[in-house]
Every structure is written in C-alpha cells, then in structure tokens.
Amino acid sequence: MISRNYFIENDTLWLARDLLGKYLFSNTISNGLCGGIITETEAYLGSIDKASHAWNNRRTPRTETMFQSGGIAYIYLCYGIHHLFNIVTNHHGIPHAILIRALKLTHPPQLLLAKGSKTLPLHFNGPGKLTKALGITTHYNATPLDGDRIWLEDRQLIIPPQQVLSGPRIGVEYAGEDALLPWRFWVKEEYVASL
C-alpha cells in the first residue's frame, strides 16, 4: 500500500504524472472489493489555480478537506449527479488535490456484476463513471487512503514516457488563463488497451 507520506512529501504536478500506472482499490458496502490502474489525472493547485474550488485559499465547509494533510480523499458531488474522486496532496494548510479521471479495471466489482449481470466496460474514462464503478460516494469524503476502504498500491507498473500525454484540463473554461495550463495527464488509449 502507498503511504500517506508519498502524497504529502511530493510535488503535486509530479504526483499527477506519477500516479499513472498506480493501482486504486476500494472496498465499499455497495460494490465490494474492486480496483484498477489509474490512466488519467488532473492536478488542482489550490491557492494559485482559478479552476480549483480552493482558489486563493478559499476556505468553505466543502474545501476544508483539501486543507488537511495529503493522502486523504476529497469527494464532492458534481452537477447533482456525479461523485468525483480526488486525492488530497501536500502538507496541512496547502489545498492541493488530484482528480482521478479514468481507471482501467483489473478487479471488477463482483457485487455489481452479480446484481446487474451485464458485462462492464473495462476502461472507465470519466470521473463520474469510475466512482460509480468503485462505489465511491461523498460518504467517503476525507477518508484516509491508508485504510481498508480506499487505498492505492504500487505494483511496479511503469508507463513509458512516450505513452503519456498532457494538456489542458476538462470542463474548466470558466477559469480564464488557468484553463489552458497543461495539468491533465493521461495514458494513450492504445496503450491502455494493451495493459
């Protein structure tokens, strides 16, 4: 299991790139044990980032989670429907977070399969979809990522640099010039298929 210290001591942008290829697992009431390989991330650098909820160190009940020490989950409801999963990074008082946007399932949720009996897609490309697959809801906001509900593992899977792209983040046009920052990282679709 990856320790909370990994998220606290490293630079957020470096982490967003380094998280590609790491394994994310969850064990929730609704879905049971499931997980997969992280294939897309976005970095949100709080105080200097207009696209972040915590821009200019805005403290509200919602953003309070991001001001805590790294290595916990920041989960919030988007557009009234989708639960978005972020990992809080950096030290206490610095509201950085990384949005997990896509996951290649290696351990499909057996409880969901048993219920729906439909085959699930293997690559969950979209932050709202992957939280649904893992059974993550706002209920797990501020959950430490070294517990037994949600955690990450480093299984020594290396994503070659030439298979990684970066570019502007999605859905943050309102953020003015900050919307253009290349703080989104993802693994090429062809390479994801070969994993």
Added chain:
DNA sequence: CATTTGATGTTCT
C-alpha cells in the same frame, strides 16, 4: 455525424 438538452443536488452569493 455534431450539437443540445435533461437529469439532478449541493454550495455559495
């Protein structure tokens, strides 16, 4: 095909 829209609820002004 591309573009629009409806679902939906919490947060902050």
Added chain:
DNA sequence: GAACATCAAATGC
C-alpha cells in the same frame, strides 16, 4: 437563484 472539475440520450443536419 445561479453556478457547477458530468454523462447519456435526443435532436438536428
């Protein structure tokens, strides 16, 4: 009351 780190289905060519 408006805005919002989305998605799938419906509409318009």
